[in-house]
Amino acid sequence: VSPRASHGSTQRLVSIFIVSAVSLGAILARLVVLQVRDAGALESRAVDQRIRDLTLPAPRGTIFDRGGGQLAMSLPARDVYADPRLVRDPQGEARTIARTLRLKVRDVRPLLATTTDRQGAPIRFVYVRRGVDLSLAKRLQDEHLPGIGFLGDTRRYYPAGSLAPQVLGFVGVDGTGLAGLEKQYQSLLAGRAGHEVVQEDPSGTLIPQAGTVSTPPVPGDDLVLTIDRDIQYRAQQSLADAVRRNHASGGTVIVMDPRTGDILAMATYPWFDPNRFAEANPDFLRSRAVTDVYEPGSVNKVITAAAAVQEGTVGLRHRFMVPDQLKVYDATIHDAETHPTEQMTLADIISLSSNIGAIKVADTLGQQRFYRYLTKFGFGHTTGLGFPGESGGILPPVDTWSGVSLATMAYGQGIAVTPLQMASVYATIANGGVRVQPRLVRGTVDADGHFQAAPASRTRRVVSATTARLVTRMLSYAVETGTGVQAQIQGYWVAGKTGTARIPRQDRAGYTRKTIASFIGFAPASRPSLVVAAMLDDPSTIYGGVAAAPLFQDVARFALARLRIPPAAKPPTPPHAVRPG
Amino acid sequence: VGALVVGIVTLQALVSQTSFRMQDLQARTRTLQQQYGERTLTVARLSSPDRIASAARHAGFVLPDPSQMYTLHVPGPRAGASGTQGAGSAPGSSAVKAFLGAQP
Numbered sequence: 058v059s060p061r062a063s064h065g066s067t068q069r070l071v072s073i074f075i076v077s078a079v080s081l082g083a084i085l086a087r088l089v090v091l092q093v094r095d096a097g098a099l100e101s102r103a104v105d106q107r108i109r110d111l112t113l114p115a116p117r118g119t120i121f122d123r124g125g126g127q128l129a130m131s132l133p134a135r136d137v138y139a140d141p142r143l144v145r146d147p148q149g150e151a152r153t154i155a156r157t158l159r160l161k162v163r164d165v166r167p168l169l170a171t172t173t174d175r176q177g178a179p180i181r182f183v184y185v186r187r188g189v190d191l192s193l194a195k196r197l198q199d200e201h202l203p204g205i206g207f208l209g210d211t212r213r214y215y216p217a218g219s220l221a222p223q224v225l226g227f228v229g230v231d232g233t234g235l236a237g238l239e240k241q242y243q244s245l246l247a248g249r250a251g252h253e254v255v256q257e258d259p260s261g262t263l264i265p266q267a268g269t270v271s272t273p274p275v276p277g278d279d280l281v282l283t284i285d286r287d288i289q290y291r292a293q294q295s296l297a298d299a300v301r302r303n304h305a306s307g308g309t310v311i312v313m314d315p316r317t318g319d320i321l322a323m324a325t326y327p328w329f330d331p332n333r334f335a336e337a338n339p340d341f342l343r344s345r346a347v348t349d350v351y352e353p354g355s356v357n358k359v360i361t362a363a364a365a366v367q368e369g370t371v372g373l374r375h376r377f378m379v380p381d382q383l384k385v386y387d388a389t390i391h392d393a394e395t396h397p398t399e400q401m402t403l404a405d406i407i408s409l410s411s412n413i414g415a416i417k418v419a420d421t422l423g424q425q426r427f428y429r430y431l432t433k434f435g436f437g438h439t440t441g442l443g444f445p446g447e448s449g450g451i452l453p454p455v456d457t458w459s460g461v462s463l464a465t466m467a468y469g470q471g472i473a474v475t476p477l478q479m480a481s482v483y484a485t486i487a488n489g490g491v492r493v494q495p496r497l498v499r500g501t502v503d504a505d506g507h508f509q510a511a512p513a514s515r516t517r518r519v520v521s522a523t524t525a526r527l528v529t530r531m532l533s534y535a536v537e538t539g540t541g542v543q544a545q546i547q548g549y550w551v552a553g554k555t556g557t558a559r560i561p562r563q564d565r566a567g568y569t570r571k572t573i574a575s576f577i578g579f580a581p582a583s584r585p586s587l588v589v590a591a592m593l594d595d596p597s598t599i600y601g602g603v604a605a606a607p608l609f610q611d612v613a614r615f616a617l618a619r620l621r622i623p624p625a626a627k628p629p630t631p632p633h634a635v636r637p638g
Numbered sequence: 639v640g641a642l643v644v645g646i647v648t649l650q651a652l653v654s655q656t657s658f659r660m661q662d663l664q665a666r667t668r669t670l671q672q673q674y675g676e677r678t679l680t681v682a683r684l685s686s687p688d689r690i691a692s693a694a695r696h697a698g699f700v701l702p703d704p705s706q707m708y709t710l711h712v713p714g715p716r717a718g719a720s721g722t723q724g725a726g727s728a729p730g731s732s733a734v735k736a737f738l739g740a741q742p
Contacts, residue, residue: 127682132675191672216682290687 107256107264114211115248117232118277120225120239122286123319123499127216129225129239129331134212135194137185141172143204150202157197158186169204187230188212213239215331221289223325223344224282224497226445227334236334236342238280238497240445245501248277279502283319288312291615292322296591299608300326303574303596309346309476310608311590312616315484315579318493318514321587321616323347323477348446350473351592354558355410355601356577357469360482361418362407362531364430367524370421374632376400379414386460390416393557393600404631407531408539410555412468419467427463428455433519434482434492436474441494441515450474469558470568480590483553483577486532487585490525492517530631533582537630538637543606544576546614550627552585553578553609555601571595574604580613581625589613 091099120129137158144150151166168183188210189197198207213228226237232247234240251274256264292310300308312322325345329337343349365371380398382391392412406414419427431437437452451473453462465471477495485492494514501509520528532552535541540555556575559568575592579585589609596604616622683689 126685127678130675130679130682132679133672214679216679217686218688220686220688287687290691294691 107258109255109257111253111255112209113251113253113272113274114209114232115250115274116276117211117213117228117248118246118279118501120246120280120282121502122282122284122289123321124285124287125281126286128220128282128284128286129213129215131211131213133191134188134210135191136187136208136210137189137194137197138206138208139169139183139185140204140206141169141180141183144169145203150205153200153202154185154197154205157200158189158193160186217286218332219328219330220286220293221284221323222328222331222334223342223346224284224323225331227331236445237344238282238444241443242280242498246277246280249275251275276504278504281499281502281508283314283317283321283497283499284323285321285619287619288612288616289322289324291619292324292612293326293328295608295611295615296324296326299591299593299604299611303593303598303604305574305593305596305604307345307594308608309590309592310612311346311476311480311588312612313480313484313495313588313590315487315493315585315588318484318495319499320477320495320497322612323497343446344444346476347440347442347444348448348475350448350450350475351573352472352558352561353469353474353479354556354573354575355412355415355468356479356483356554356556356575357472358407358410358415358467359486359528359532359554360430360434361415361422361427361467362403363434363486363520363524363528364422364427365403365418366527367430367520368422368426371403371418373403373527376402376634377406377414377417379406379411379417381413383413383416383464385416385464388461388464390461390464400634402632402634404531404534404633405635407554408535408633409635410535410540415467416464419463424455424458424463427466428452428458430519431466431472434485435478436472440475440477440481442477442497444497448475450478469556476590476592479575479577480588483579483590484588485519486525486528487552487579487588488525489522490518490520492519526628527631529582529585530628532578533628534631534633536578536582540600540602541576541578541606543602544578544609544613546580546610546617549580549617549624550582551578551580551610551613552582552628553606555606557599557601560595572599574599574601576601576605576609578609578613580617581622583628584625586620586622587613587616589616 114133116133117131119127119131122128137154141147147166147170151162151169154160155162155165165185168185171180171183173179185205190212194207197205211232213232215222215225215227222237224237226239226241227235228239229235234243234246239246252270252272254270256269258264292312296308296310299305308326310322310324311320313320323344323346325343327338327341329341334342366373377400378398379392379401381394381396382389384390390412393410401409401411401414403418405411406418422430431452436450438449439447453472462471481492481495484495493516496511496514498511500511503509529552532554533550535555536544536551536553541551541553544551544553553576556573556577558573558575560571560573561567562569573592573594574596575590577588577590579588589612591605591608591612593604593608598604
């Protein structure tokens with residue numbers, strides 16, 4: 058081998074070595090970059106591509122009526138979302154989505170076509186529709202639209218439609234209770250969402266044995282209400298009929314069991330369909346039986362009478378001289394009808410609903426004692442129901458009363474209460490003078506199906522059993538011969554009282570010509586099992602005895618039959634001075 | 639060694655197969671739960687008072703007029719103590735029989 062050839066060979070070897078060394082160095086450098094410098098970022102990208110973190114929505118608890126009928130329930134659903142930057146044909150995809158989900162193209166297209174927000178930042182996620190039925194979502198999924206994705210969710214259904222909507226309330230698109238019991242028992246009904254981490258291949262198929270981390274969702278508890286859906290339905294139908302018949306603007310009906318405080322029905326007209334609450338008039342969403350106050354009028358005379366009997370300031374045989382009008386301080390107060398000055402017992406005053414008589418009875422008590430009884434019967438504070446937005450009514454402190462306050466409050470003007478507070482007063486008399494806190498929930502059922510009864514309602518004695526019995530006799534007499542004759546129920550003795558309350562002006566002191574007509578009573582009078590409060594707002598028939606008593610009769614008759622409550626003995630007729638009729 | 643490799647591969651294949659089957663069964667469980675929920679909702683809708691009242695009206699049922707209804711007082715230890723506010727007195731058995739006519 059010549060030295061020249063040997064030199065050339067060495068040069069080639071050196072060149073190969075250098076190229077190899079440089080190549081290996083480059084590979085090594087790249088390896089260091091990938092394995093050391095970028096390792097974290099690359100691993101995280103790999104995890105992002107492979108691993109999916111899913112939220113498993115917790116099934117919201119069902120709401121049952123007292124008989125086990127579903128009033129509200131949830132089913133799995135899907136949320137449809139879009140990543141507008143991945144959407145290729147906004148118009149075409151909007152048309153497909155609108156057709157499948159029964160939406161309007163003009164509502165969907167902007168969601169898909171808008172790729173940046175007002176600040177110019179890219180939009181990578183926008184909800185197209187939440188709570189879509191699984192079948193519809195599946196149809197849309199099968200279209201394989203670019204940029205459209207799906208998330209697990211649940212949807213709330215109210216299978217009985219417009220049955221007790223203000224009591225049940227409704228939930229928003231994010232599953233949060235926004236009103237009624239759905240709001241009050243949000244934490245109990247909602248449960249706790251679960252979590253699942255799964256690994257998928259590029260086609261979206263789960264990789265078996267790749268390891269998943271799963272925290273199952275905790276379902277919400279079910280709620281069993283005191284509401285009886287048949288009585289509730291009948292109360293709503295009767296109320297709607299009464300509103301139409303009397304050209305009223307609205308109304309309320311409450312049905313209670315005075316022994317347990319269970320509210321069997323609570324209807325407010327007008328109502329709405331909770332399945333479509335967003336379309337409802339906001340004024341119809343409130344359960345006005347507990348959220349709104351009104352001046353009760355003559356139904357309040359039951360407190361005046363009970364206080365006087367309990368305090369012994371008026372004997373049953375005591376006769377008052379009652380004219381048809383009376384000057385009190387700077388006002389002249391009238392009875393509803395003109396009549397000559399006549400003798401009336403307490404039973405006559407209740408039966409004929411004399412305002413002047415009630416004023417004379419309240420005078421025997423004085424302001425402090427009368428105020429104490431208004432408070433004892435529950436005025437001025439909430440009933441303890443805990444319902445969202447519940448009002449405690451308006452009971453002015455006694456030291457702010459004017460010269461006519463005692464007189465007007467004796468017949469139910471100048472104070473404001475909720476219909477439920479007023480129903481609770483009659484329930485107290487019906488329950489032998491013991492007030493039982495009203496309740497809407499009988500108990501809960503956990504995920505394992507165990508029923509947990511709600512604690513018994515709180516009780517408090519307000520007047521003695523004797524007082525309650527004597528007042529019941531007067532109320533029964535009022536239905537037998539007085540202003541409440543239209544509340545009579547064939548086969549039963551009913552105790553109750555009419556009320557015709559004037560509605561205060563909103564703009565200044567004084568009253569409008571409008572009235573709230575009411576009748577509150579219980580049956581059977583001598584063994585009360587049911588209290589029904591019926592109220593109509595601004596009826597053309599004006600008076601409680603004409604407008605509301607038939608509504609009471611209709612609801613109470615149905616409820617007595619439904620609950621199979623047998624008739625009971627007639628209460629003794631109380632001493633009276635005015636000839637009936 | 640060869641047998642060990644074949645054994646491991648076979649075991650791995652069986653585990654994967656079982657895993658796929660589990661996924662299928664879980665999916666089926668979800669579908670059946672969904673169907674159960676939908677049927678429960680359907681039953682709840684069908685048994686709602688509004689639907690039943692409407693179906694009854696269509697079938698020709700009507701609510702009785704109060705004047706067509708009698709409340710029967712079952713004689714008991716305190717019979718005679720009770721009366722009726724609306725009717726003045728409870729209808730006797732002859733009145734009820736007259737109302738019922740030839741019906742049992």
